[in-house]
């Protein structure tokens with residue numbers, strides 16, 4: 001879950017030119033990693049953390065942990081924090 005209100009306040013802030021929202025960039029990163037069907041990214045209302053120049057994100061697998069993702073953060077690292085890649089089975 002990505003806070004839509006934080007995203008609106010940043011007017012983008014992510015992606016190569018900083019023009020895209022976190023949810024959009026996360027979806028693109030999942031698609032590029034071939035994991036688009038494993039995880040859904042949804043924008044929700046205010047989650048109550050309200051960081052300055054960052055976007056709040058929460059993973060349903062770790063509901064007790066909120067991330068304040070700073071503007072321009074590396075989305076691959078954010079994705080790794082939110083949803084570690086499943087271990088490959090031999």
Ligand code: FES
Pocket residue numbers: 003004005006007045046047048049050051056
């Ligand atoms: S505005 Fe995003 S957590 Fe409150």
